[in-house]
Amino acid sequence: MKLTGAQALIKSLEMQEVEVLFGLPGGAILPVYDPIIDSPIRHILVRHEQGAGHMAEGYAMVTGRPGVAMVTSGPAATNIVTPLCNAYMDSTPIVVITGQVAATSIGTDAFQEADTTGITMPVTKHNWLITDAQDIPRVVKEAFHVATTGRPGPVLIDVPKDISNAEMEWYWPESVDMPGYKPTTKGHPRMIREAAKLINEAHRPVIYAGGGILKAHAAEALRELVDMTGIPVVTTLMARGAFPDSHPLCLGMPGMHGNYTAVTSMQKCDLLIALGSRFDDRVTGKVSAFAPDAKVIHVDVDPAELGKVRRPDVPIVGDCRLVIEEINKAVRDLGGTEAQADRAAWIEQIRGWQKQYPLHYEQPETGNVLKPQYVLERLRDNAPDDTILVSGVGQHQMWSSQYWRFERPYTWVNSGGLGTMGFAVPAAVGAKVGQPGDTVWAVDGDGCFQMTAQELVTAATERIPIKVAILNNAYLGMVRQWQELFYEERYSEVYLSPHLPDYKMWAEAMGCEGMRVESPEEVDAAIDKANSIDDRPVVIDFRVDYREKVYPMVPAGGSNDDIILDPSQGEGGR
Amino acid sequence: MPAPARHHTLSVLVENKAGVLMRVAGLFARRGFNIYSLAVAPTDDERFSRITIVVDVESAPLEQITKQLFKLIPVVKISELDPSSAVERELMLATIKAEPATRGQVIELVNVFEGRIIDVGRDEITVMLAGRPDKLDDFEDLMGSYEIVELQRTGRVALPKLERQAPRLRSVKGA
Numbered sequence: 076m077k078l079t080g081a082q083a084l085i086k087s088l089e090m091q092e093v094e095v096l097f098g099l100p101g102g103a104i105l106p107v108y109d110p111i112i113d114s115p116i117r118h119i120l121v122r123h124e125q126g127a128g129h130m131a132e133g134y135a136m137v138t139g140r141p142g143v144a145m146v147t148s149g150p151a152a153t154n155i156v157t158p159l160c161n162a163y164m165d166s167t168p169i170v171v172i173t174g175q176v177a178a179t180s181i182g183t184d185a186f187q188e189a190d191t192t193g194i195t196m197p198v199t200k201h202n203w204l205i206t207d208a209q210d211i212p213r214v215v216k217e218a219f220h221v222a223t224t225g226r227p228g229p230v231l232i233d234v235p236k237d238i239s240n241a242e243m244e245w246y247w248p249e250s251v252d253m254p255g256y257k258p259t260t261k262g263h264p265r266m267i268r269e270a271a272k273l274i275n276e277a278h279r280p281v282i283y284a285g286g287g288i289l290k291a292h293a294a295e296a297l298r299e300l301v302d303m304t305g306i307p308v309v310t311t312l313m314a315r316g317a318f319p320d321s322h323p324l325c326l327g328m329p330g331m332h333g334n335y336t337a338v339t340s341m342q343k344c345d346l347l348i349a350l351g352s353r354f355d356d357r358v359t360g361k362v363s364a365f366a367p368d369a370k371v372i373h374v375d376v377d378p379a380e381l382g383k384v385r386r387p388d389v390p391i392v393g394d395c396r397l398v399i400e401e402i403n404k405a406v407r408d409l410g411g412t413e414a415q416a417d418r419a420a421w422i423e424q425i426r427g428w429q430k431q432y433p434l435h436y437e438q439p440e441t442g443n444v445l446k447p448q449y450v451l452e453r454l455r456d457n458a459p460d461d462t463i464l465v466s467g468v469g470q471h472q473m474w475s476s477q478y479w480r481f482e483r484p485y486t487w488v489n490s491g492g493l494g495t496m497g498f499a500v501p502a503a504v505g506a507k508v509g510q511p512g513d514t515v516w517a518v519d520g521d522g523c524f525q526m527t528a529q530e531l532v533t534a535a536t537e538r539i540p541i542k543v544a545i546l547n548n549a550y551l552g553m554v555r556q557w558q559e560l561f562y563e564e565r566y567s568e569v570y571l572s573p574h575l576p577d578y579k580m581w582a583e584a585m586g587c588e589g590m591r592v593e594s595p596e597e598v599d600a601a602i603d604k605a606n607s608i609d610d611r612p613v614v615i616d617f618r619v620d621y622r623e624k625v626y627p628m629v630p631a632g633g634s635n636d637d638i639i640l641d642p643s644q645g646e647g648g649r
Numbered sequence: 650m651p652a653p654a655r656h657h658t659l660s661v662l663v664e665n666k667a668g669v670l671m672r673v674a675g676l677f678a679r680r681g682f683n684i685y686s687l688a689v690a691p692t693d694d695e696r697f698s699r700i701t702i703v704v705d706v707e708s709a710p711l712e713q714i715t716k717q718l719f720k721l722i723p724v725v726k727i728s729e730l731d732p733s734s735a736v737e738r739e740l741m742l743a744t745i746k747a748e749p750a751t752r753g754q755v756i757e758l759v760n761v762f763e764g765r766i767i768d769v770g771r772d773e774i775t776v777m778l779a780g781r782p783d784k785l786d787d788f789e790d791l792m793g794s795y796e797i798v799e800l801q802r803t804g805r806v807a808l809p810k811l812e813r814q815a816p817r818l819r820s821v822k823g824a
Contacts, residue, residue: 379716
């Protein structure tokens with residue numbers, strides 16, 4: 076069967092069971108947009124290519140399937156570099172297809188030409204420039220394989236226009252043949268036995284669960300490990316939901332804005348069991364002062380993570396689910412629950428910290444001040460059980476992670492490693508497309524919202540009813556917090572404005588329901604109304620207290636022992 | 650240009666595809682690993698090329714360098730060659746000032762180093778020297794007093810030393 080390269084590309088995506096494409100057409104990708112008309116694949120027309128990339132990420136983060144975005148050459152390709160980099164940092168599987176000028180014009184500075192594979196090389200797991208239409212099915216198959224196996228990540232396929240127009244003989248490859256790509260999935264048996272032994276003997280162990288738990292679908296295996304051993308778990312920003320917050324052994328988020336117990340239990344532990352986590356600087360603080368007495372078991376599918384920051388005593392390369400299942404078996408073989416060391420004193424100490432230093436903010440007795448944490452609490456308590464929470468980057472992101480109660484995996488979508496402001500709105504659209512049956516709330520900052528709000532037009536047009544809560548403090552709040560604390564309150568270029576733009580009117584102009592909430596009494600009614608709307612997006616402009624800061628906080632580069640609590644909680648723990 | 654005290658040679662087998670060198674070089678740049686020298690050529694199997702990289706192991710632990718390298722999809726195999734267990738050779742071309750008064754001395758030194766004169770001008774000669782990198786360093790030092798007009802070195806290539814016991818070629822699987 077003869078097909079054009081463009082037809083072969085779309086057919087290859089169908090073979091990969093792609094159900095939705097997020098994209099925006101243009102000159103070099105024009106031939107590929109033609110067969111979309113005849114394809115069962117849904118196409119969602121974005122308003123900016125960055126939106127397409129973040130939508131693909133949001134889709135991938137809630138479904139576990141790769142998100143796919145398609146855009147044209149040049150500026151479109153450069154616009155999608157941010158989502159690629161974001162997905163690279165957070166190991167999110169997305170496949171980006173870019174148009175390219177005709178192969179015969181490459182290198183001539185042709186109209187809308189950019190060296191897309193060159194530009195995206197450092198921010199993709201791998202990328203391909205197609206030079207022969209006959210290669211298209213093979214490359215698509217390889218791209219999806221690379222994106223979704225081993226440590227997942229973004230990939231990019233660059234397709235020159237003349238290749239899209241060229242004829243090829245259709246085929247679909249049975250398998251991939253990549254001599255340089257064979258990820259290790261099974262852990263080393265001796266290391267696993269070693270790990271089980273350390274686990275059984277530890278008196279003050281903590282499990283440091285990272286995003287790898289979710290990537291590897293290891294939440295159940297983790298649950299089994301915890302229930303068998305009684306070891307408490309901290310869930311990093313990327314792992315919120317990987318272990319239920321309601322579980323008595325869940326200590327919540329560690330790190331720069333982690334809660335006191337999560338941070339301190341890691342500092343004081345004698346065994347740190349790192350599962351799919353990467354010792355990010357936002358978690359460790361000053362590395363030399365991090366968990367100083369702990370032996371470390373480190374499980375990761377990416378061998379380069381083992382020993383990159385902290386040298387593990389027991390390194391295990393492998394898929395988190397497979398390795399944890401093997402560890403569970405080994406722990407059981409050594410006697411299971413009965414064979415665990417006595418940890419009563421450790422658990423008691425942890426309960427003491429939880430009681431003494433809970434998450435806290437001061438709600439003024441009088442006045443109409445709206446605290447952002449209060450908005451989060453009300454959103455949390457009024458949201459349906461299946462709600463997916465999406466956030467941008469900054470103070471609102473930290474409050475979201477702190478104050479939400481995550482009970483299920485894949486219900487939290489945020490930008491962790493790269494910290495991409497503007498992530499929330501498009502990622503929420505992608506999440507809602509991936510899980511149309513679930514309520515999707517995006518909690519956004521006013522600064523973030525202004526970066527990508529245009530995708531609400533996409534959402535309204537495509538009838539993707541996401542809900543957005545803007546915690547509008549009229550500042551780039553996290554920057555303001557640092558300027559207040561570390562730059563002697565010299566506020567440089569952080570003031571936005573509560574009224575400009577008018578978020579309610581802006582939402583309405585984009586086809587959404589717009590609301591404004593200025594006092595605590597109005598909060599519940601607005602949230603209830605938003606939850607009841609299911610035919611269009613909703614935006615609520617919450618006018619929150621600009622003075623509120625995110626606590627606890629470990630100053631950048633400082634030791635986690637120097638955690639600062641909400642001022643009302645005193646000097647706790649120093 | 651003396652060789653650094655702490656260097657290791659990585660022999661990297663890569664798929665012979667466009668842009669592979671850029672992927673390797675780009676990785677070194679963005680991870681802050683220093684390359685001391687680099688040589689690339691196709692292997693006897695046309696599907697693969699071999700990149701011989703001399704890395705500065707002061708800039709980053711060798712383990713981290715090889716692990717990151719191995720994550721590149723076109724990288725098929727990495728062999729680490731410890732200088733003490735490898736034979737290393739390098740080629741140098743140098744044009745040296747050799748006026749009638751000094752020409753004899755220059756030629757004599759070229760002969761001592763078993764180099765060859767491959768081009769002769771009125772006041773200059775071009776010599777070729779192949780050998781151990783430290784020998785080329787010595788030659789370069791000595792020629793300094795006769796004025797080096799131009800000089801190029803290829804960067805080293807290496808193979809494991811054949812020992813009577815098991816060879817110490819160590820395959821680094823990235824694990």
